[in-house]
Structure formats: C-alpha cells, structure tokens
Amino acid sequence: MNERGPTRGPMCGPTRGLIVVSSVARLPGGRRAGFWLPEAAYPWRALLAAGWDFAFAGTREATPRIGGADRSDLPQRLFLDDATVRERLAATTTADRYDPGEFGIVLIAGGHGAMLDLPEDPRLAGFLTRFHGAGGVVVAVCHGVAALLPARTPQGTPLVAGRRVTGFSRTEEEAAGLASTVPFFLDEALRERGARYEAGDPFTPYVVQDGNLVTGQNPASAAGATALGMRLALGRELPPDWLPGRGRGGPARAFTSARDRPR
Numbered sequence: 001m002n003e004r005g006p007t008r009g010p011m012c013g014p015t016r017g018l019i020v021v022s023s024v025a026r027l028p029g030g031r032r033a034g035f036w037l038p039e040a041a042y043p044w045r046a047l048l049a050a051g052w053d054f055a056f057a058g059t060r061e062a063t064p065r066i067g068g069a070d071r072s073d074l075p076q077r078l079f080l081d082d083a084t085v086r087e088r089l090a091a092t093t094t095a096d097r098y099d100p101g102e103f104g105i106v107l108i109a110g111g112h113g114a115m116l117d118l119p120e121d122p123r124l125a126g127f128l129t130r131f132h133g134a135g136g137v138v139v140a141v142c143h144g145v146a147a148l149l150p151a152r153t154p155q156g157t158p159l160v161a162g163r164r165v166t167g168f169s170r171t172e173e174e175a176a177g178l179a180s181t182v183p184f185f186l187d188e189a190l191r192e193r194g195a196r197y198e199a200g201d202p203f204t205p206y207v208v209q210d211g212n213l214v215t216g217q218n219p220a221s222a223a224g225a226t227a228l229g230m231r232l233a234l235g236r237e238l239p240p241d242w243l244p245g246r247g248r249g250g251p252a253r254a255f256t257s258a259r260d261r262p263r
Contacts, residue, residue, distance in 0.1 A: 014104040016053040017233075019043050020095070020124065020147060023058035024113030025065045027181050033113030034067030039141045039222045041079035042243060043107035046230045049242035052104070056092040059117040059124065063090045067111050068219070074245035095127035105233040106131055107226065110142030110168070110219070115182050118147035119189075125150035132159060132212065139229035141216035142168045146186055148213075149193060161194030164210040166217040169199045 021035035040056075047054045058064045071077045079085055106128065108118070118124060128151040132138050140148055145167030151159040170185040179185075190197045199217050200206030206217040207224045212232060216225030223243055230238050 013233075014102055015051065016055065016103050017043065017047045017105045017107060018055055018057055018095075018098065018103045020057050020106060020108040020118070020144070021064045021092070022109070022111050022113035022117055022144075023060040023062060023064050023092075024111075024116045027112055027116070027178075029181065031181070032065070032067065033116075034065035034111055035109045035114070036068040036111035036142065036219055037066050037070070037076050037079065038068065038073065038219060039109035039111070039144060040107075041073075041076045042222050042226045043109070043139070044079055044085065045075045045243055046226045046238055047105075049239050050230060050234055054088070055098070055103075056088055057095045057098065057124070057127075058092045059094065059121045061093045064092055065113075067113070075243055078244070094123050095121070096123035098127065100127055100131035100134060100136065103131065103136065105137045105139065105229060107229065108138070108140040108144035108147050110140075110144035110146075112143055112178060112182060114143040115146050115184070115186065118144065119149040121147075122150070125152075129153075129159065135212060137212045137214070137229050137233045139214045139216075139225050140167070141222045141225050142218050143186065145190070145215050148215075149189055158193040158195075159213075160190055162196065163213055164196045164198060164208050165190055165213070165215045166197065166199050166206055166208045166221075167215060168218055169202065171199075172202045172218060175202060 019040050021040055024033045027033045133154045148160050153159055167186045169187050173179045187197050203218055205220045205224050207221050208215050214225050214229040227238055
C-alpha cells in the first residue's frame with residue numbers, strides 16, 4: 001500500500017478499490033450472518049489481476065464475519081488463505097475514515113446481514129454519495145444493493161431514482177425461506193425510491209449497468225458484475241484468467257438498454 005496517498009493509473013486515477021462488507025454477525029432469531037464470501041473474494045481477485053490495491057470498509061471497526069464460504073471454489077480458498085486479506089479484514093474500518101478520492105472503484109458485497117446494517121449507516125451513505133457523485137464506479141451485488149438506498153445524488157435525490165438496477169428479488173427471498181427475517185424486500189424498497197428495478201430468472205446471473213452504476217441480482221451475478229465494473233474503471237477488460245477456476249468470470253450478461261432485456 002502506498003502510505004503517501006493513492007497510487008495513480010495510466011488515466012491518472014486511483015488504482016485502489018474499496019470492498020464494502022456487512023458487519024452483522026447474526027440475523028434476528030440467531031442465525032449466523034456475515035458478508036457473502038464470493039461477493040468479496042471475486043472483487044479482490046479482480047483488483048489483484050488489475051494490479052490494484054484494496055481495502056475493506058464495514059459499519060463497525062472490527063473484523064467482519066464471513067458467510068457463504070465454499071473452499072471448493074478456488075478464488076474463495078485463495079481469499080481465506082491470504083495473509084494480507086486476513087490482515088486487512090482485521091483492520092476493517094468505517095467508510096468515513098476514507099477519502100473517496102483514494103479509490104477508483106467501490107464494490108459492495110451482500111449477505112442477508114447487509115440488509116440490516118448497510119442502509120442504516122449514514123457514514124457509508126455519505127461516502128457513496130460523494131464517490132458516485134464525482135463519477136466513481138460503484139458495483140453492488142445481491143443484498144449489497146441495499147447500501148444504495150440512502151445514498152443521494154449531488155442534487156439531493158435518491159441515487160437510484162430513475163436508474164436501472166437489480167438486486168435480490170422478493171421471489172428469491174421467499175424461495176430461500178428468509179422472507180420473514182429480512183426487514184424489507186429489496187426490490188420493493190428500490191422501487192419506492194424511484195428505481196427502475198428489473199430481474200432475471202431466480203438464482204441465475206443477471207447484471208444491469210446504468211452509467212457508472214453496476215448491480216448484480218444474486219450471488220450468481222457476482223463474477224459478471226465485478227468484471228463489468230472493473231472494465232468501466234480500467235477502460236479495458238480484465239485478463240482472461242482473472243478468476244482462477246472460472247474462465248473469464250463473466251457469465252452474466254449486462255443489459256445496458258431496455259431493448260436488450262430478454263422477453
């Protein structure tokens with residue numbers, strides 16, 4: 001890490017990414033929570049493949065709990081076994097401790113706990129408002145899209161208002177058996193703020209891009225959303241082997257205009 005400030009890329013922009021994770025350890029009723037591991041591990045691999053540095057932000061200054069880990073998935077295993085990752089997870093701090101200008105991209109992981117803490121953190125909302133308002137690329141996947149709910153535009157309107165977005169659907173929530181656990185349904189909350197919410201088939205990859213905002217519907221969309229977001233931030237594609245064991249890591253098609261949507 002460059003202790004003197006953010007490193008600079010060929011376009012004179014920061015070459016550092018912020019991975020935002022939930023700090024919730026347990027859901028109401030006692031079920032274990034934690035950030036959904038592939039939705040942080042895949043962004044980490046993408047940043048490394050681009051030659052970028054990384055940091056973590058949560059809603060508490062504490063090591064966040066990991067959820068959804070699958071050691072049979074090589075990128076997740078590499079993440080879990082990496083000493084630098086462990087060190088930086090232990091140093092997780094809140095978003096207000098960072099300068100948005102230090103980062104070239106923000107990638108927000110999900111997990112059901114994200115519905116409880118990310119939209120309730122005004123420090124994170126303020127960071128996202130400033131970062132995206134300055135033209136920064138934001139990628140949010142699954143329940144991590146909830147972090148966008150309180151963020152605003154420079155004009156003071158909801159950041160998602162009039163924007164095409166996706167996120168974990170009510171249909172998926174009910175199929176997962178956690179409809180009574182979440183405090184709200186993400187698709188409904190997005191629509192209430194004026195978002196143009198859309199979704200693909202449940203639990204299949206679906207990624208939406210609206211300008212510098214990229215959202216993924218569910219965990220299956222994590223690789224595709226990450227690859228698209230990094231392409232926007234880099235101005236080029238990631239190397240083909242950026243996600244070991246998963247080819248190009250871009251199975252989710254990004255629908256960038258309404259006419260491209262499947263019927």
